[in-house]
Amino acid sequence: MTDEGSATGVLRDEHQRILMVMRVLGRLLDAGERQGAWDLDAIGDCVMFFRLFADACHHGKEEDLLFPELEARGIPREGGPIGVMLYEHQMGRGFVRAMRDNLGPARGGDMGALTRLAEAGRQFIDLLTQHIHKEDHILFNMADHVIDGTACMGLCRKYDEVCGREFEGNTKAALEEIAARLRAKCPD
Numbered sequence: 001m002t003d004e005g006s007a008t009g010v011l012r013d014e015h016q017r018i019l020m021v022m023r024v025l026g027r028l029l030d031a032g033e034r035q036g037a038w039d040l041d042a043i044g045d046c047v048m049f050f051r052l053f054a055d056a057c058h059h060g061k062e063e064d065l066l067f068p069e070l071e072a073r074g075i076p077r078e079g080g081p082i083g084v085m086l087y088e089h090q091m092g093r094g095f096v097r098a099m100r101d102n103l104g105p106a107r108g109g110d111m112g113a114l115t116r117l118a119e120a121g122r123q124f125i126d127l128l129t130q131h132i133h134k135e136d137h138i139l140f141n142m143a144d145h146v147i148d149g150t151a152c153m154g155l156c157r158k159y160d161e162v163c164g165r166e167f168e169g170n171t172k173a174a175l176e177e178i179a180a181r182l183r184a185k186c187p188d
């Protein structure tokens, strides 16, 4: 679903791009683990994309805009899907941090760091694939049900504001370009 006029359209589109880069990362890890062909530059680009696009740009909009709007409309934060999503965002940040922390030592030939980097990458892919599935099929359907009309338009305007920012000097378009290059390098 790519209806950008809904409360979740932009977020659903971003999910597809995040899933695509996770598939790329999976293939990069496969090549490293099975053939010893570690493309740490490309893996580094994936990590940068997850940090700036998936977390700062995408999770930022969910946490600062969509989730508070849902809470205001009676969907509880604690003991409900929003609390679970927030917890999973935190877990995801931990895996991305672990990938980033181990990337430098791995470049220097530290085999333990390479193993930890790959483990964190696999855990991130597992976590976020399931997480996105839950958002797309449960929480976002609830959101589309409770947010419509002017509230929906207001939310979309605020999404545009966030999407127009720079993330450590990178526009959203530049991050999407990184994703496109990664995909061209490691096609399905």
Ligand SMILES: [Fe+2]
Residues within 6 Å of the ligand: 011, 015, 058, 059, 062, 132, 135
């Ligand atoms: Fe999301």
